[in-house]
Amino acid sequence: MIAQPGFLFTLAAFIVVIGVLVFIHEAGHYLMARVFGIKADTFSIGFGREIAGWTDKRGTRWKLSALPLGGYVKFAGDLNAASEPDPDAAQMPPEEYAKTFQAKPMWQRALVILAGPLTNFLFAILVFAVFFMTYGHAFTPAIINGVQPGSPAAVAGLQTGDKIIALDGQTVERFEDVVRVVTINPGTPIDARISRDGVERQLTITPKVVAETDRFGNAYTRGMLGVTSAGRIVERRSPVAAVYFAVQETWLLTRTMADTLVQVVTGRRAVNELGGPLKIAQFTGQQATLGLPNLVQFMALISINLGFINLLPIPMLDGGHLFLYAVEAIRRRPLEAKVQEWAFMSGFAALLTLMLFLTWNDLASVGVWKHLSALLG
Incomplete structure (x- = not known):
């Protein structure tokens, strides 16, 4: 049995992996927004207090924040990092309002949202294709x-x-x-x-x-x-064949994730099999000890996971935004501001609950609760 990597090594590997994957995801949103002339106010890796950053010539604040468990791009016209629309944005001067996220047609907004998860899938395809051409x-x-x-x-x-x-x-x-x-x-x-x-x-x-x-x-x-x-x-595959098999591998892994989620929801698999950030950090450290090729392939797997989860129809996630756009397309008018606010609040509560539950699972998997019970007993 291989010894577990140290805490600091595991933490450093986790921060690097999550930071890279979050940057890739948010870069998808940012670059697609640039295509449609949308101004980005903030590009953040992490949440909370800013640790370091700079402002570019377009007025975008690029920053690293204290909590490295995600990131966001806040566009002009957004009320917050979750892209909740600012009700006062329409009062901006016309030339400034034209650069806001909310001023763009729905199909452009949808593509900006979709670009984040798609970039995660494209990253995984690229990694697999390179491996199939080099390692075989x-x-x-x-x-x-x-x-x-x-x-x-x-x-x-x-x-x-x-x-x-x-x-x-x-x-x-x-x-x-x-x-x-x-x-x-x-x-x-x-x-x-x-x-x-x-x-x-x-x-x-x-x-x-x-x-x-x-x-x-x-x-x-x-x-x-x-x-x-x-x-x-x-x-060893040719470039064309490598891309074909990389797309196939990415699709099969995505389908496996969907099947597993369905099994958990329907009760065919126990919910304690789900892992959260602590378990991901543990696996990241383990793969890092096996060498760079193993770590990069693991990053591809986590990238697929990140893309898949973000497409779930939960407000606050990309899939939740796309779901609201679908409702808007059917109704032929946006949902009322109060309804959207409640949707974002309920989505935030659901994600916070899920994160706490997964963290509880992670701590249970390493015996924390059993150890505490023994101490208190």
């Missing part, structure tokens, strides 16, 4: 090389030589796709479509629930079929 793209044919007696695969009727075509309604192109679907479905029956001797067959498989511990001592559960695969192949 590892994949395994989705052909079963062996079946363990008594395993879920054996019970379902899988045999050596079977080619898995689809699992849980998802097309399987490589054995890694099998692992991805099975891992997040422990104990859950899933439909499988296989090819045996040129004939397609339908099966139902229930992956076994397996409790494991990684090399850093983190405990988790996953699903297992009980099959072995053929040899792994590593190929």
Whole structure:
């Protein structure tokens, strides 16, 4: 087992990773706003008190703030960092009001909001593409090389030589796709479509629930079929092929995140499996100890996560803004200012509650509450 990295090393790695990813996200908003002539008042990495900063020739204040758990771009016409519209913005001189976020057509505002999450996905695609061109793209044919007696695969009727075509309604192109679907479905029956001797067959498989511990001592559960695969192949991809497979990898990871969230909401997975900022910081430090390639790939994964979460339809998040724009498009007029204010307040409360809950989970996962209970007992 590899020793856990020190606290200061973990904290430094976490701040760097989150800072870079937040900058990438907010740069997406900022650059798209520049395209449409929207003035940015503030570009902040972090929240709260300013630690350092400068003002550029366009009047944008670039700054680092004390709490490094996010960031924002505050545009002209915004009341606050959440892009809540300032009701007094319309009283500005016409030439200044024309540069505000609220003065732009809805489709331009929507693109500015959408650009943040999309930039996170593009960053992940770039990272994967570079790795596939340099280190190579590892994949395994989705052909079963062996079946363990008594395993879920054996019970379902899988045999050596079977080619898995689809699992849980998802097309399987490589054995890694099998692992991805099975891992997040422990104990859950899933439909499988296989090819045996040129004939397609339908099966139902229930992956076994397996409790494991990684090399850093983190405990988790996953699903297992009980099959072995053929040899792994590593190929360096051409630039075009690398981008294609990078897009595919990003899409599959995003879909896995969506499937996992649905499982938590519907009760198929326990809520204590969700991690928050402390758990992300822990994993960041662990990946950093394994070297720069591991850390960069982990950054790509977190970037996808950041893009996905921001697209959820929760006020205060980008997806919440897009949802309000969709309502505005249907109604053909904006929501009343009071309604928007309540939406932002409820969104803030929901995010704060979620953050507290995830932090509680993080502390429980490292035994803080158990330790306190033992001390008080």
